[in-house]
Amino acid sequence: xxxxxxxxxxxxxxxxxxxxxxxxxxxxxxxxxxxxxxxxxxxxxxxxxxxxxxxxxxxxxxxxxxxxxxxxxxxxxxxxxxxxxxxxxxxxxxxxxxxxxxxxxxxxxxxxxxxxxxxxxxxxxxxxxxxxxxxxxxxxxxxxxxxxxxxxxxxxxxxxxxxxxxxxxxxxxxxxxxxxxxxxxxxxxxxxxxxxxxxxxxxxxxxxxxxxxxxxxxxxxxxxxxxxxxxxxxxxxxxxxxxxxxxxxxxxxxxxxxxxxxxxxxxxxxxxxxxxxxxxxxxxxxxxxxxxxxxxxxxxxxxxxxxxxxxxxxxxxxxxxxxxxxxxxxxxxxxxxxxxxxxxxxxxxxxxxxxxxxxxxxxxxxxxxxxxxxxxxxxxxxxxxxxxxxxxxxxxxxxxxxxxxxxxxxxxxxxxxxxxxxxxxxxxxxxxxxxxxxxxxxxxxxxxxxxxxxxxxxxxxxxxxxxxxxxxxxxxxxxxxxxxxxxxxxxxxxxxxxxxxxxxxxxxxxxxxxxxxxxxxxxxxxxxxxxxxxxxxxxxxxxxxxxxxxxxxxxxxxxxxxxxxxxxxxxxxxxxxxxxxxxxxxxxxxxxxxxxxxxxxxxxxxxxxxxxxxxxxxxxxxxxxxxxxxxxxxxxxxxxxxxxxxxxxxxxxxxxxxxxxxxxxxxxxxxxxxxxxxxxxxxxxxxxxxxxxxxxxxxxxxxxxxxxxxxxxxxxxxxxxxxxxxxxxxxxxxxxxxxxxxxxxxxxxxxx
Amino acid sequence: xxxxxxxxxxxxxxxxxxxxxxxxxxxxxxxxxxxxxxxxxxxxxxxxxxxxxxxxxxxxxxxxxxxxxxxxxxxxxxxxxxxxxxxxxxxxxxxxxxxxxxxxxxxxxxxxxxxxxxxxxxxxxxxxxxxxxxxxxxxxxxxxxxxxxxxxxxxxxxxxxxxxxxxxxxxxxxxxxxxxxxxxxxxxxxxxxxxxxxxxxxxxxxxxxxxxxxxxxxxxxxxxxx
Numbered sequence: 006x007x008x009x010x011x012x013x014x015x016x017x018x019x020x021x022x023x024x025x026x027x028x029x030x031x032x033x034x035x036x037x038x039x040x041x042x043x044x045x046x047x048x049x050x051x052x053x054x055x056x057x058x059x060x061x062x063x064x065x066x067x068x069x070x071x072x073x074x075x076x077x078x079x080x081x082x083x084x085x086x087x088x089x090x091x092x093x094x095x096x097x098x099x100x101x102x103x104x105x106x107x108x109x110x111x112x113x114x115x116x117x118x119x120x121x122x123x124x125x126x127x128x129x130x131x132x133x134x135x136x137x138x139x140x141x142x143x144x145x146x147x148x149x150x151x152x153x154x155x156x157x158x159x160x161x162x163x164x165x166x167x168x169x170x171x172x173x174x175x176x177x178x179x180x181x182x183x184x185x186x187x188x189x190x191x192x193x194x195x196x197x198x199x200x201x202x203x204x205x206x207x208x209x210x211x212x213x214x215x216x217x218x219x220x221x222x223x224x225x226x227x228x229x230x231x232x233x234x235x236x237x238x239x240x241x242x243x244x245x246x247x248x249x250x251x252x253x254x255x256x257x258x259x260x261x262x263x264x265x266x267x268x269x270x271x272x273x274x275x276x277x278x279x280x281x282x283x284x285x286x287x288x289x290x291x292x293x294x295x296x297x298x299x300x301x302x303x304x305x306x307x308x309x310x311x312x313x314x315x316x317x318x319x320x321x322x323x324x325x326x327x328x329x330x331x332x333x334x335x336x337x338x339x340x341x342x343x344x345x346x347x348x349x350x351x352x353x354x355x356x357x358x359x360x361x362x363x364x365x366x367x368x369x370x371x372x373x374x375x376x377x378x379x380x381x382x383x384x385x386x387x388x389x390x391x392x393x394x395x396x397x398x399x400x401x402x403x404x405x406x407x408x409x410x411x412x413x414x415x416x417x418x419x420x421x422x423x424x425x426x427x428x429x430x431x432x433x434x435x436x437x438x439x440x441x442x443x444x445x446x447x448x449x450x451x452x453x454x455x456x457x458x459x460x461x462x463x464x465x466x467x468x469x470x471x472x473x474x475x476x477x478x479x480x481x482x483x484x485x486x487x488x489x490x491x492x493x494x495x496x497x498x499x500x501x502x503x504x505x506x507x508x509x510x511x512x513x514x515x516x517x518x519x520x521x522x523x524x525x526x527x528x529x530x531x532x533x534x535x536x537x538x539x540x541x542x543x544x545x546x547x548x549x550x551x552x553x554x555x556x557x558x559x560x561x562x563x564x565x566x567x568x569x570x571x572x573x574x575x576x577x578x579x580x581x582x583x584x585x586x587x588x589x590x591x592x593x594x595x596x597x598x599x600x601x602x603x604x605x606x607x608x609x610x611x612x613x614x615x616x617x618x619x620x621x622x623x624x625x626x627x628x629x630x631x632x633x634x635x636x637x638x639x640x641x642x643x644x645x646x647x648x649x650x651x652x653x654x655x656x657x658x659x660x661x662x663x664x665x666x667x668x669x670x671x672x673x674x675x676x677x678x679x680x681x682x683x684x685x686x687x688x689x690x691x692x693x694x695x696x697x698x699x700x701x702x703x704x705x706x707x708x709x710x711x712x713x714x715x716x717x718x719x720x721x722x723x724x725x726x727x728x729x730x731x732x733x734x735x736x737x738x739x740x741x742x743x744x745x746x747x748x749x750x751x752x753x754x755x756x757x
Numbered sequence: 758x759x760x761x762x763x764x765x766x767x768x769x770x771x772x773x774x775x776x777x778x779x780x781x782x783x784x785x786x787x788x789x790x791x792x793x794x795x796x797x798x799x800x801x802x803x804x805x806x807x808x809x810x811x812x813x814x815x816x817x818x819x820x821x822x823x824x825x826x827x828x829x830x831x832x833x834x835x836x837x838x839x840x841x842x843x844x845x846x847x848x849x850x851x852x853x854x855x856x857x858x859x860x861x862x863x864x865x866x867x868x869x870x871x872x873x874x875x876x877x878x879x880x881x882x883x884x885x886x887x888x889x890x891x892x893x894x895x896x897x898x899x900x901x902x903x904x905x906x907x908x909x910x911x912x913x914x915x916x917x918x919x920x921x922x923x924x925x926x927x928x929x930x931x932x933x934x935x936x937x938x939x940x941x942x943x944x945x946x947x948x949x950x951x952x953x954x955x956x957x958x959x960x961x962x963x964x965x966x967x968x969x970x971x972x973x974x975x976x977x978x979x980x981x982x983x
Contacts, residue, residue: 171868175899176809178771263769263812355768446868450897450956450963451807453775467962470778584961 095553
């Protein structure tokens, strides 16, 4: 039926001189030669397809691996960690027999090419990672970065991305409880669409991606396999966008959230009946990844009959079937006597399920097509023994000049009037403005366990209805800080996410990250990456929060221009009783406002320097992780003992931004006094880390001050919750109405 | 002795578990019903929950309306079985012609999720008797296809017969005609609305209000004759 003979293993061995399109599939010459060396012959077309996708940057982490090892080497001792790096997602013990799995991933490149589907399938992929661990997904978060808010292409990309996230997540029944939206011209051709998800399970329900037990069946279930996303992983995620090359549109996958919802329910039902030995979702690199990872993590080999894969398009070649990234598919390893029940559950949920192979005694992954053996490999060489690069890296020669361009020397407002107008400009700037227009397109309420959702400092989900046990998650990143100093920038992202979790009253437990950078082939970018990883690993060690997994996205650059180095850090925390959570909104007139931490003249990378001076230079704020930990302890104790009624962390935009947000959310104003030793400008705009503003009921004033004093945390009384304006005494007052109009009007005006 | 209230799970139902929780919090016994099963298992009332049944790739609710369970629900609703349709459930009820009119995509073309203010227009149905007519309540709303439409004859008839059960106040979130958020059938046993009362039943969760709980206490009182 085919024009050429089937490229079986025998055929490959007999025809060593056949030229294969390894370069078109993204392999370098030395990588191809290594494949030949491993196999002792040229690969078949199908084998080449598998190696090329699995050895792509996206799947193999070949440029980042040598650095990422630090997350393991420097991992702090943590009793909470149940499953660490290397599985589909990390798992953390949150007490009372519950475990939580969470992870953040990138879907940057597809979302630029096709915003709706790129973002939608990003949600789909991360949710399948969570299900594959045995957990019920309970929430999603979406850290997003776009080009300039007023750039015409942002109006193409952003609404599509937001609709895609909403369209997929809402249809899955997952509340969207957090994330970020940041605008910066550096992301114009490379928007960052990161997606995070949390799942909850009992300890005994943890499942791993491995195929063990000879004779066990390999069941492929979910959507049929089609031609979408072929080569997506190897081509889309691993090459820089370049106008000269042909359009890559067809490589983006198309999502079907309804199918994924069925997949969630039927997988959880199969778990409940203990029908699953091992499980893996099909994401990047599709069946190539699932079969090689399941086989290489297990004790035996695997034999697969590709003819049995249900197809959407019957003309697909075996190579295409192996590379297809059709969404909403999973692969389970099931004992033979349980297969019938597994298939019955799939049928109940109208999910197509097919036995496509079995676990074997040997250590080979063998794949058959039309009776011929087209793959015969050691699965470990595909999944785990890909190339590892020690990419050269060097501190860029412009770094010194950038750091010398001190933001503290920028001209500051000279009068109260000028100060006031700069506050208005800041509050109404796209990065500081309310993101309600975006987040109102996401369902926050579904599942009925949402305690806090954006714009709160962290999202919070109730885990147990009886005890009130809950988990919180915050994601943060600041590419401007990281550009000025990647080591510090990564630690500031960690510090902010840690602080955001503690601000709501939850104890930070563990970290996941999504590391977004430019091309690893550029030594300057590689240096940024190496520094950021080192900073994050050192920081996690110091804070006692292990990295449980994450994702690296490289090649986020157009031509020579890389994005700002953008490590996005997610911190997961636990709270014993969600009734004790602390919200951002001011609750009651008359409550006292305290500023916790030290305020210094730190404006490098600040929102003020960007909005007022369009400037990026100098050094980012100093990081003091011991201080962050102390601040966290105070915030958590104060929440548990009912000493504070609202709290908000200080980060980009400084104190004024935080106070305006708390005031607008609570519908209550504030009167602030500039503390001794600070000028009004520094008081309002400084972005010193390790700070928060809290509102303390008068009855708790003494107790709260005593606690801070005893533990050595600087605490400054700065004012009181009151009225319907934000007033800085002796400077200016801004009515809540005026602030609200500005804060909430900006984004719809630009994007609606 | 309490009432048994069934909650149907269609493929793609999302708020079925939440609705069962709300029923439990109100003091009734929730019973899970399955779309392929015609048997209603002797429940005293049925809730069709929110979600995207069958993905709603066709008109919302258009496929679910033909599922086996709906055959029995339609038959018994006509005989007086209390039925509440929330969001997607409301869409299913209009597709099943248990309630008049239909739902189109939101006029602004976006999904919308917000804490919505409503006015209770009819407090005499099986599902609203614990409210008072004219009472203003806040209930979360979240939908893509929430724009209620009907011809003007039907709308006039609904108004004249007092069958507009809920109206949006201050802000019409989806372009629904005459700000209609929910309606009832003539007998008052079948009620449908777009907002989600099951997401406003606990003080700590969601918007932190409990304005939705009376839906479930209303039906409980009716069924156990308190």
